[in-house]
Amino acid sequence: MKTTSVPRRGLAALLTIAATALAAIAPPVAANAADPAVSSVLTAPNFRFKLSNTPASLISGLDAALPNVTMQAVVDSGNRTGVACSAPAQHRVASFCWNSGDAGTGEWMPQGITTSADALGAGTYEDRRVLMASWYSTASTGLDKGVRISVVDLSNPSAPAYRHILLVAPATIGGQPSFNPVRVHAGGLAWYGNLLYVVDTYNGLRVFDLNHLWQVTTGDESKIGRQADGTYHAYNYAYVLPQTAAYAHSTEGGYAKLRFSAVSLDRTSTPDSLVIAEYASPGTGTRLARVPIDYTDRLLVTGSDGYARANEAHLVNFTSMQGATAINGTFHVSTSDGTGNAGDRIKWKPPAGAVDIATDTLPIGPEDVSYDGPRDMLWSLSEYAGKRYVWASRASSL
Numbered sequence: 178m179k180t181t182s183v184p185r186r187g188l189a190a191l192l193t194i195a196a197t198a199l200a201a202i203a204p205p206v207a208a209n210a211a212d213p214a215v216s217s218v219l220t221a222p223n224f225r226f227k228l229s230n231t232p233a234s235l236i237s238g239l240d241a242a243l244p245n246v247t248m249q250a251v252v253d254s255g256n257r258t259g260v261a262c263s264a265p266a267q268h269r270v271a272s273f274c275w276n277s278g279d280a281g282t283g284e285w286m287p288q289g290i291t292t293s294a295d296a297l298g299a300g301t302y303e304d305r306r307v308l309m310a311s312w313y314s315t316a317s318t319g320l321d322k323g324v325r326i327s328v329v330d331l332s333n334p335s336a337p338a339y340r341h342i343l344l345v346a347p348a349t350i351g352g353q354p355s356f357n358p359v360r361v362h363a364g365g366l367a368w369y370g371n372l373l374y375v376v377d378t379y380n381g382l383r384v385f386d387l388n389h390l391w392q393v394t395t396g397d398e399s400k401i402g403r404q405a406d407g408t409y410h411a412y413n414y415a416y417v418l419p420q421t422a423a424y425a426h427s428t429e430g431g432y433a434k435l436r437f438s439a440v441s442l443d444r445t446s447t448p449d450s451l452v453i454a455e456y457a458s459p460g461t462g463t464r465l466a467r468v469p470i471d472y473t474d475r476l477l478v479t480g481s482d483g484y485a486r487a488n489e490a491h492l493v494n495f496t497s498m499q500g501a502t503a504i505n506g507t508f509h510v511s512t513s514d515g516t517g518n519a520g521d522r523i524k525w526k527p528p529a530g531a532v533d534i535a536t537d538t539l540p541i542g543p544e545d546v547s548y549d550g551p552r553d554m555l556w557s558l559s560e561y562a563g564k565r566y567v568w569a570s571r572a573s574s575l
Contacts, residue, residue, distance in 0.1 A: 217492035218528050223432050224466050224487040226424040235347040238354030243391040249303040251416055252330050255338030264568035267538035271334045272568035281562050285312040289366035290558050294549035295442040296368040306331040311363035322412045323358025342416040355403035365439035365545045367451055370475040376437035381426035385418045392416055439545045441502035452503050460496030491527050500546035511543040540566045
């Protein structure tokens, strides 16, 4: 959850602009940046990313110790069932709700979303139409279990079968290959080929490889990693997805580092790219950035200096921005308004396109967004217990 209850704002306050505060997060910008219909174009290459890989010996050691399974097998093993529900979203074309335990749990909070239309342009992965959603552990029971991913079979999108798997970070423990939970907010997901990108709020991006899905021993909700008897556990989850790489974020030119609140894939750009959005309330200084991604290795495009760099960045000043993607050059943004008010949608085209704000058109507590191009669907989800919807709107109608 990125925000607590916030008093209802007027339309003008939705795009909170305080030009005097901008120096704290970015170099001086043109005076007309205070106009909500005008973007301040930032020097995009000053936002950069450095790749580091999990040691190959750790991955191979765990590959040898644990059964590897396919994504298809995980999808087909769904052990929970969502229920049909009607999300209060404008131009809704599909929606479902989690089962009763997940809909009301205080132990986990849903955040990020992506689908197999991100993974592959055809819209399916290993012959399955799939949605993935991230949840972070609230540690309400005293044990921070990190991040779990709901793997949802969308063959029946109104009442889908699904299963949770756990994200893990491989580590050497006691001289043996093992793993730890991944304790991040996981506010956004982007699936590209076999790789799943997860935002790490103040650090950058973590990368997980679906070619290394491992089955582990179940039966104990308190155990994680390799145990003394040689078995591997993951808080009673049957499958784990390991981190195989990470991108550390840094900046040049005096810019403040981005806050990684959400991420999405844009297949309508050339080349394909990740769109990164940052949350703040009020929204003074919030930015959108785009980083090109290479379809051949699924990694960010890296220059001769060893850095991947943004090729587009904007100061937008959107208040409580929770998710963002781009479709044919137009950004589609979700914003939240606390625990008691419906969310809003923003459509914005840089560098000086008009801001189209559709107030109260999303469920309370909207989060990340993901575009399914083959089906003209813009997916999202909401976070608050008892009000947790997953829905798709007709993108071309927004």
